[in-house]
Amino acid sequence: MSDVARIVGEPRFGGILVVCDHGGKSVxxxxxxxxxxxxxxxxxxxxxxVAEIAERMASNxxxxxxxxxxxxxxxxxxxEASDPAALPEESDGRAMPGNRxxxxxARLAAYHAPFHARLEAQLDAAPxxxxxxxxxxxxxxQTDDTPRPWQxxxxxxxxxRGAMIAKILLEKEGLTVGDQQPYSGAVYNATISRHAEExxxxxxxxxxxxxxxxxxxxxxxxxxxxxxVCNRIAMELM
Numbered sequence: 001m002s003d004v005a006r007i008v009g010e011p012r013f014g015g016i017l018v019v020c021d022h023g024g025k026s027v028x029x030x031x032x033x034x035x036x037x038x039x040x041x042x043x044x045x046x047x048x049x050v051a052e053i054a055e056r057m058a059s060n061x062x063x064x065x066x067x068x069x070x071x072x073x074x075x076x077x078x079x080e081a082s083d084p085a086a087l088p089e090e091s092d093g094r095a096m097p098g099n100r101x102x103x104x105x106a107r108l109a110a111y112h113a114p115f116h117a118r119l120e121a122q123l124d125a126a127p128x129x130x131x132x133x134x135x136x137x138x139x140x141x142q143t144d145d146t147p148r149p150w151q152x153x154x155x156x157x158x159x160x161r162g163a164m165i166a167k168i169l170l171e172k173e174g175l176t177v178g179d180q181q182p183y184s185g186a187v188y189n190a191t192i193s194r195h196a197e198e199x200x201x202x203x204x205x206x207x208x209x210x211x212x213x214x215x216x217x218x219x220x221x222x223x224x225x226x227x228x229v230c231n232r233i234a235m236e237l238m
Contacts, residue, residue: 004114005118005119006067008058008065009059009060009063011122011128012126013127014062015062016064016129016227017064017130018057018063018064019066020051020134020135022046022076023134024067024072026069027070035096035097039094043092045072048214050213053208054067056219057132057230075108075112077190078189078190080190081108081112083190086108116195119195129202130202131195131196132203133192133196133203133205133206134226135205135206136208136210137153149176150178152207153178153181153183154179154204155205155206157185158197162205162233163185170229181207192205202233204233208222
């Protein structure tokens with residue numbers, strides 16, 4: 001269970017924990033996805049920029065990061081285990097032949113269940129004041145080239161407290177913020193449902209556009225911004 005995720009920084013009671021369930025890029029030696037390995041470096045393989053932002057944020061006292069090690073093409077941790085998309089057979093129009101006719105239960109048992117068990121244990125051991133579930137999105141989909149105008153988007157299911165505070169703060173930073181954009185947190189919500197909504201933990205689920213965080217300069221800028229925003233949200237939700 002130790003290799004499904006890595007922790008950066010020191011999780012603290014009353015601190016901030018940044019969770020990147022789509023932050024990993026590794027593919028286990030015994031998993032053959034049947035694709036060009038270069039695709040792992042693209043959005044279908046991982047959420048570009050989020051692990052680097054989380055690592056930078058975790059350099060601040062009181063903030064830590066919990067980052068998945070494996071690509072979401074191995075297993076999509078932000079899907080329920082019962083969802084066929086947890087082992088995607090295609091992503092943004094690209095086929096994943098290695099995920100067909102596999103032992104689904106074994107794959108989920110090896111990667112999906114341990115990740116969520118370890119995250120739950122971490123949240124119980126050092127309950128944070130705020131969980132930041134950090135994702136990124138493409139400026140446009142391969143299957144639909146309509147530009148996405150938002151620089152970031154807040155997502156939520158039932159508890160919108162963190163999202164609404166963040167929206168105000170991010171707009172004050174001069175950003176164009178989507179509300180439930182480019183996806184809906186009421187649909188893509190497996191991780192927040194299990195670890196935040198159901199147990200009542202305060203959280204912010206945020207998507208950042210990848211062209212803004214694809215290099216070190218952008219990652220540093222957003223890490224600084226999100227640290228300010230998360231500190232403020234945590235204070236207001238206390």
